[in-house]
Amino acid sequence: MSQFIDSQPFDAHPDTCSRSKLRKHLRKRRRSLSYEQQQQASEHLALNLLNNPDLHRARHIAIYLPNDGEIDPGLYMDLAQRKGIRFYLPVLHPIHKGRLVFSPYSDDIELRPNRFGIPEPAFSNGLRRPAWALDAVLFPLVGFDENGGRLGMGGGFYDRTFAFSRLRPGLAPKLIGLAHDFQRVGQLPIEPWDVPLHGVVTDRRCYRFSRPSTT
Template sequence: MTRHQATRKQLRRELRARRRALTPQQQKRASRRLCRNLLASRELRDARSIALYWPNDGEIDPRPLQAAVERMNKRCYLPVLHPVLGNRLWFLHLDRNTPMRRNRFGIPEPSLSRTASRPAWALDVVLMPLVGFTAQGDRLGMGGGFYDRTFAFLNQPNRHRPTLIGLAHEGQRVDAMPTASWDIPMDAIVTDQGYYPVGDRRTQLS
């Protein structure tokens, strides 16, 4: 393990412990504030298809957003471990009647259905859980690389680009962190307390 890898691993461990230490009441309060900030986003209001995630390991919870965006006639999706390419993600439609199952990590996901799937490139907005981030847009994930591999196509020119928004508790922000060449950049990072537009295209609040 290189020094760079060791530093990322240690930071990941510390930030995961920090978010797991939040009480259920603090988590609910943070989730409500996060969703208010997201609903104020112009990109989210303009989107027709939005990928959420099912929170795990203390991740900030975006699920209350589902009811609000469905009232706005938008479609929600959840990531699913790809049945063939197991290190990448599919995105399946989510509504109140969607049958769920647990994946190999114990995280609920929609039952596999090709007819309910949407390719990653066809999504308008993707909300991604973060372990840590900086105000400049550097990010740290869980280390599995699922999102990075799934959205690696964004490095190719002239491809439709979903808006990628990282979500985290404000307490997961750090001043600096080591980055990796394969990290797919965010367009914005949203927390329960702040909004951080980053990248070439800036999601805007209005």
């Protein structure tokens, strides 16, 4: 019988729990999920994404291939592609270190592991889509809170790539983090370099931040 995974928020006040310890705890917890639990989470995530108003008009969406126990957006992608939505995978920029470019993704695209061991398309100037030309970006989180605070892997790739959204919010795509709902924590600090999220979508619900702020 289908049932949700326990999603009680982890008490992660920054004064008592370092970001590195919290990251380790949450990554271990999501890696411990069974195949059946991951499949169930993927199904519920797909429904929540299909019903998310921030994505109703999106036609060009950046997405990711799950790794390290991340929640799997694959079912959503399969369903959305039938509606003509095009998807793009992040690719490490070979020149501008710490930044991402986005290449079209389909089942027949050849993928190669990057330096982190994550499969990605080959870098191509002809096939890239600029970050500002995306309608939405769905990216994995390690942790998040209900105020828009978030915890990633610590590389800062998305923050550097979408830093322009601070100065030109009208050009910014919808930035939406994806996670298992148990990755919600009590409180996270919002760092000065964190690019604000429009929302977070989990296997249980959608969290929307109507006016994201770094203050």
